[in-house]
Amino acid sequence: MMNNQSYDSFWNTAKRGFMRMPTAIRWIIGSTTIVFLIQMLGGNFVNNLLFQAFAFDPSFPTVFIQPWRLITYAFLHVGFLHFLFNMLWLYWVGRSVEETIGPRSFTIVYFSAAIFGALLDAIFANIFGLNLVIGASGAVTGVLVAFAMLYPRAPIMLFLLPPIEARYFVVGWVLIDVLFIGKQDSVARLVHIGGALSGYLLLKAYKNGTDLSVIIRYFEYLFGKLKPSRKPRNNNMSIVRDVEVVEEVEQSELDEILEKISKDGYDALTKEEKQKLFELSKKK
Template structure:
């Protein structure tokens, strides 16, 4: 078995969508950069790099965006350099896996895409309303998974504020402080050389915070998104006709659909937020684990 085949199999067996997001980001980064190198060495041109920039990065201009609407999705899987992707993937690995243990695949998928979309939209709005940024509109393009990663990071910190990481030179630091420092850094960096990128980061962070707050109120924003994505996917699937017959006996013996346990799960999440994961009973941990497997 080749290395790539083995890696692909291990990712599938893990069942973690966080690994899948990392694999897609790293795979695309390597693919495009290898192509750029060979194009430059063999043909001494930059046509592919120009296409990559012009048709896959998210433009700040509405006039350009309307001709390339797919860029609101493609931009969040591409990166501008080695350190850019390195730090994004490290944060995604640390916080994505942690949050996925509690919320499951579907909510991580929703946070990644909706956080990225929110950050992208805030970026576009900012470049079209603020005079300082509007002067740079012609050259404004956004790229990177940072808004998506910030959505997951802040969601994780909102759900598990007292979860502790051991940081080099600093020792144990609670997750809420890590998130707070990063958000403050992004806000202050708006005055720097990449204001639009920092605004996109803050858009993702805001979405992650509101997502968890709404989830605790019983409003799961991942459900409509997953239904839309699932509906789009079903359009391209050919299904054989299905015939189902019911007898009176089947109707009498059929059991009613189980009642939603969202309130119970929300109570467990609140308990984690207040007292930490270790405060849960074995039964509560099992319920949360089963719920994360479904979502």
């Protein structure tokens, strides 16, 4: 009975932990895990079918006539460690990014990095080799760059190394890819660089006030999931122009929380501060 209780407790705990993930990250990790399990259970035959149908092929004209590969390749992985490290990095750095910019904007950052990385690889494929590309590394690199731009001083802990500020870690990460372009090491360096560049450009646009979620909101509206809310106006009510005052107070609170993250890291926030950050980020 104890063993059954422990087994049940483990799966309940795992389920609660999974459901507490931010929305977009939960969906991405869940979908990628399902695909990976299909790969593992299906063996070489299923793997080969998946690679031939969904891996990114930079050759002409495949890159144009099979555009779904620009996204589907990011759900495929070549082995357990490849899958594990991509999902761990996505969770570690992605959750604070999503909680800051919101799930829709995060989804745009993630998949834009995957797409841009694949396209950059296609541009230079004839120089550095026409190889099928799989893995979420390019998309994760875009998220990592976004994290460093939002929290440049946040410490990143690596095994047997002292804490490294996110901004320095990301520069080193990308620099390694630049230095090893063209090396025959089965790593899609150009995809990483393209993902990093996409993450940088999108976060710069976000900081300048661009609504990154507009594309997803458009499709939600198109398919009826998002409807404009129009409340009837009460002519007996007067208008109080205190919006600017409220926005100034909220911005001050947000600045204090972000300053704490930049000094001590996201995990140093209290439960109330994390909830406040999430609520304020949804209004931005």
